[in-house]
Amino acid sequence: MNTEVFFEDFSGLAKRNLSSEVVFITDEHLYQLYSHLLTPFSTIVIESGEDHKVWASVEYVIEQLLKLGVHRKSLIVGFGGGMVTDLTGFVASVYMRGINFALIPTSLLGMVDAAIGGKTAINFKSFKNIIGTFSPPKWILLDEQWLNTLPEEAYRSGLSEVLKYALITNNRFYQWIYENTDKILKKEPSAVRYFIEQSQLIKRNIVETDPYEKAERKWLNFGHTLGHAIENQNKLPHGLAVAVGMMFASEISVRMGLLKQTELDILKKNYQALNLPSSVSFDKELALKAIFNDKKRTSSGVDFILLKSVGEAVTHHFMFLELKQWIDDLC
Numbered sequence: 038m039n040t041e042v043f044f045e046d047f048s049g050l051a052k053r054n055l056s057s058e059v060v061f062i063t064d065e066h067l068y069q070l071y072s073h074l075l076t077p078f079s080t081i082v083i084e085s086g087e088d089h090k091v092w093a094s095v096e097y098v099i100e101q102l103l104k105l106g107v108h109r110k111s112l113i114v115g116f117g118g119g120m121v122t123d124l125t126g127f128v129a130s131v132y133m134r135g136i137n138f139a140l141i142p143t144s145l146l147g148m149v150d151a152a153i154g155g156k157t158a159i160n161f162k163s164f165k166n167i168i169g170t171f172s173p174p175k176w177i178l179l180d181e182q183w184l185n186t187l188p189e190e191a192y193r194s195g196l197s198e199v200l201k202y203a204l205i206t207n208n209r210f211y212q213w214i215y216e217n218t219d220k221i222l223k224k225e226p227s228a229v230r231y232f233i234e235q236s237q238l239i240k241r242n243i244v245e246t247d248p249y250e251k252a253e254r255k256w257l258n259f260g261h262t263l264g265h266a267i268e269n270q271n272k273l274p275h276g277l278a279v280a281v282g283m284m285f286a287s288e289i290s291v292r293m294g295l296l297k298q299t300e301l302d303i304l305k306k307n308y309q310a311l312n313l314p315s316s317v318s319f320d321k322e323l324a325l326k327a328i329f330n331d332k333k334r335t336s337s338g339v340d341f342i343l344l345k346s347v348g349e350a351v352t353h354h355f356m357f358l359e360l361k362q363w364i365d366d367l368c
């Protein structure tokens with residue numbers, strides 16, 4: 038199924054002829070902020086936060102769907118950050134063997150990443166996103182107005198993923214970001230709309246070209262090998278941990294004779310302008326353990342994403358020992 042992605046003011050939803058058989062799923066935090074907009078719809082509210090992206094919430098939502106008489110022809114709409122959109126997609130893909138769902142991502146990470154690409158998931162015990170399905174939403178509504186209530190740190194965390202898309206695929210987009218950091222940080226609506234549009238297009242393109250992560254889709258993991266490994270121990274928001282990981286990978290790219298030193302110097306300036314962290318101190322042993330246990334590892338090591346130049350990614354297989362050496366040298 039092809040997902041329709043469109044920019045529209047939330048009030049424009051009414052024009053889409055949504056019948057009463059629409060049920061919204063959101064988290065309590067967003068419900069507090071936006072319940073006045075949701076009054077026309079039946080709404081299921083789950084607790085906020087990653088700890089609630091679990092079976093217990095799935096059971097709760099399914100109980101509510103049954104109470105509301107939700108059936109195969111109904112539409113479930115996930116309204117929230119990546120936690121809500123992941124959980125909504127998962128529930129919709131298994132309830133009655135799968136019913137239609139749509140997403141209205143409200144966090145920047147949701148708009149440019151989590152809602153795009155058709156992956157749904159919940160966490161199980163200490164395993165993140167270990168239970169899930171591939172199931173695309175019917176439509177995704179993008180509306181930058183939600184970002185006005187998003188905390189600043191969460192906004193920067195999303196910006197890091199935006200920068201990632203530019204770095205791995207598109208030098209022109211990267212130049213645009215470099216020249217518009219002021220507008221981006223001030224959330225100037227046309228600039229925000231532009232970078233969201235570019236980002237989701239890049240992700241959709243990659244996912245369509247390589248749905249099973251054999252080649253290009255791996256590039257989306259740029260900055261994520263070290264990023265994931267330090268996210269937990271440093272209690273960093275995901276995108277900020279990825280920013281540190283992207284800088285680490287860029288430094289390696291220079292040392293391996295791929296990226297030019299001048300490109301790295303400009304990237305560092307861009308980081309400063311966007312207020313993204315280039316490095317943090319962390320426990321190397323713990324980080325290596327996390328990399329070793331990552332679900333994206335292979336038996337001998339990890340497929341690590343480097344930059345050939347700004348706008349061009351390349352996959353390089355590192356043995357664990359090599360990666361340990363780079364961490365010892367650079368971190």
Ligand SMILES: NC(=O)c1ccc[n+]([C@@H]2O[C@H](COP(=O)([O-])OP(=O)(O)OC[C@H]3O[C@@H](n4cnc5c(N)ncnc54)[C@H](O)[C@@H]3O)[C@@H](O)[C@H]2O)c1
Binds near residue numbers: 067
């Ligand atoms: N499916 C995928 O391909 C994919 C890709 C990347 C990330 N993810 C998932 O996305 C999740 C992270 O997403 P997230 O950072 O949006 O987390 P989140 O959904 O937990 O949101 C973080 C916090 O921000 C609040 N929030 C969201 N939008 C807001 C707004 N407009 N105003 C005020 N507060 C708002 C939420 O209520 C929550 O408290 C993780 O579970 C991750 O696994 C999925």
Ligand SMILES: [Zn+2]
Binds near residue numbers: 150261275279
């Ligand atoms: Zn990410």
